[in-house]
Amino acid sequence: MEIYKGEKKRLYMEKNSIAHLFSFPVEEFMEVHEYQRDDWIIQEGRRPDFLFYVIEGKAKIYITHQNGKVSLINFINANDYIGEMELLNDVYYTKGIQASTKTICFALPIHYYRKQLLEDAKFLRELTKFLSVKATLMAAKYSQSLAFPLENRLADFILQTADEGVYKEKHVTVCDYLGVSYRHLLHVLTQFCDKGYLQKNGRNYQIKQYHSLHELAEVLKNK
Amino acid sequence: MEIYKGEKKRLYMEKNSIAHLFSFPVEEFMEVHEYQRDDWIIQEGRRPDFLFYVIEGKAKIYITHQNGKVSLINFINANDYIGEMELLNDVYYTKGIQASTKTICFALPIHYYRKQLLEDAKFLRELTKFLSVKATLMAAKYSQSLAFPLENRLADFILQTADEGVYKEKHVTVCDYLGVSYRHLLHVLTQFCDKGYLQKNGRNYQIKQYHSLHELAEVLKNK
DNA sequence: TCAAAAATATGAGATATCTCATATTATTTG
DNA sequence: CAAATAATATGAGATATCTCATATTTTTGA
Numbered sequence: 385m386e387i388y389k390g391e392k393k394r395l396y397m398e399k400n401s402i403a404h405l406f407s408f409p410v411e412e413f414m415e416v417h418e419y420q421r422d423d424w425i426i427q428e429g430r431r432p433d434f435l436f437y438v439i440e441g442k443a444k445i446y447i448t449h450q451n452g453k454v455s456l457i458n459f460i461n462a463n464d465y466i467g468e469m470e471l472l473n474d475v476y477y478t479k480g481i482q483a484s485t486k487t488i489c490f491a492l493p494i495h496y497y498r499k500q501l502l503e504d505a506k507f508l509r510e511l512t513k514f515l516s517v518k519a520t521l522m523a524a525k526y527s528q529s530l531a532f533p534l535e536n537r538l539a540d541f542i543l544q545t546a547d548e549g550v551y552k553e554k555h556v557t558v559c560d561y562l563g564v565s566y567r568h569l570l571h572v573l574t575q576f577c578d579k580g581y582l583q584k585n586g587r588n589y590q591i592k593q594y595h596s597l598h599e600l601a602e603v604l605k606n607k
Numbered sequence: 608m609e610i611y612k613g614e615k616k617r618l619y620m621e622k623n624s625i626a627h628l629f630s631f632p633v634e635e636f637m638e639v640h641e642y643q644r645d646d647w648i649i650q651e652g653r654r655p656d657f658l659f660y661v662i663e664g665k666a667k668i669y670i671t672h673q674n675g676k677v678s679l680i681n682f683i684n685a686n687d688y689i690g691e692m693e694l695l696n697d698v699y700y701t702k703g704i705q706a707s708t709k710t711i712c713f714a715l716p717i718h719y720y721r722k723q724l725l726e727d728a729k730f731l732r733e734l735t736k737f738l739s740v741k742a743t744l745m746a747a748k749y750s751q752s753l754a755f756p757l758e759n760r761l762a763d764f765i766l767q768t769a770d771e772g773v774y775k776e777k778h779v780t781v782c783d784y785l786g787v788s789y790r791h792l793l794h795v796l797t798q799f800c801d802k803g804y805l806q807k808n809g810r811n812y813q814i815k816q817y818h819s820l821h822e823l824a825e826v827l828k829n830k
Numbered sequence: 831t832c833a834a835a836a837a838t839a840t841g842a843g844a845t846a847t848c849t850c851a852t853a854t855t856a857t858t859t860g
Numbered sequence: 861c862a863a864a865t866a867a868t869a870t871g872a873g874a875t876a877t878c879t880c881a882t883a884t885t886t887t888t889g890a
Contacts, residue, residue: 526745587838606700810868833889834889
């Protein structure tokens with residue numbers, strides 16, 4: 385983890401101003417943090433000292449259960465907040481957040497800014513929208529996970545993450561995200577290949593029948 | 608559904624003032640709605656015209672999937688907001704909300720108040736907290752549903768809803784809530800009886816071994 | 831550069847959960 | 861009050877998913 389200083393910091397803040405998200409100046413105590421792939425931005429169970437706002441990169445929210453299972457709760461992208469739960473709630477079990485690419489965030493020391501932030505309508509309005517989307521998304525994932533087998537959820541995930549018709553996510557990550565065992569994921573992927581929806585190319589999977597996957601994914605959606 | 612008028616309305620609003628939730632007066636266009644058990648406060652797929660605040664009663668949030676399965680996403684209680692998603696987001700699939708007891712809510716016409724509400728830090732702060740709790744809860748339920756079998760989740764649910772040592776929820780509701788089939792729920796309940804955790808009394812279940820259920824439920828929690 | 835660790839791969843048996851069929855009992859409603 | 865509807869109940873077979881064992885390949889770090 386690197387904290388930008390001096391000219392580097394000044395330049396970065398200038399190029400990526402977030403002044404429009406607040407109705408008071410936040411630059412004074414704000415820091416710029418850069419995390420490398422696999423760095424932990426927040427450690428599970430340990431309260432963060434900052435409210436983060438992601439400028440670039442991708443990260444993952446993890447929670448570890450008592451039975452050892454790990455859930456990848458969600459992905460975090462540019463323009464997302466991190467640590468907002470801890471800003472708002474005095475009692476909160478902090479989830480782990482791990483960078484999955486180089487990730488740069490602005491970091492507002494909660495200690496300094498908490499009071500002002502909680503009185504700033506502009507900030508709160510944005511955060512409220514962010515949280516409403518988050519809550520909705522979790523509700524959707526929750527109810528889908530209970531109502532549909534992996535086949536449907538995986539089809540959706542493949543379509544969402546495929547890059548130019550090629551799916552190449554890490555199996556291990558996907559297991560944690562879709563909440564199934566490694567074995568079962570591989571099993572369903574093999575089925576997709578057998579049915580001709582996908583074609584395996586070394587470590588990647590080429591989408592062969594878009595419409596079949598689409599059909600499977602479509603039933604998740606509410607119209 | 609009944610809309611309170613005149614003296615009845617005035618009295619009710621006076622006894623249950625929510626003026627402290629806003630920094631501007633909301634009484635003028637506010638309505639008081641009373642719903643009977645099984646009334647739909649909001650119909651699935653149809654945008655509501657009000658932001659509701661629940662004063663008394665209980666309700667359930669439902670979503671219907673394309674495969675016909677119904678998920679009971681969550682329960683709503685006094686001091687919860689309803690319709691906040693629609694206030695915040697222009698595009699949103701509205702979930703169904705059904706009263707499960709007589710439920711009385713204050714209803715703020717979005718049309719009149721939207722702009723002011725979105726600029727009111729006091730209101731937004733409360734709503735933000737409400738949403739953060741909601742998002743956290745959904746995330747917890749989501750990851751638990753994937754990481755643990757019904758046995759654990761049911762034990763937790765029984766402990767949470769039992770009334771003086773007696774569990775008497777409707778099976779059908781619980782199926783929708785825990786996302787399992789009726790058959791399987793009954794199966795696990797029978798197991799609990801066989802193991803001596805519960806004892807069936809007519810339509811209810813008496814808790815016999817608190818600690819066993821507690822043990823099963825405990826592994827869901829993060830410490 | 832080599833050993834350790836992580837990721838991929840596959841088989842086989844176990845179990846959690848679902849679907850469907852069917853019966854009985856309670857509750858609601860015209 | 862009777863008929864319709866909802867809730868409870870149980871059996872049996874199907875399937876989705878898990879666990880464990882084990883092997884190979886790739887990536888990583890000292």
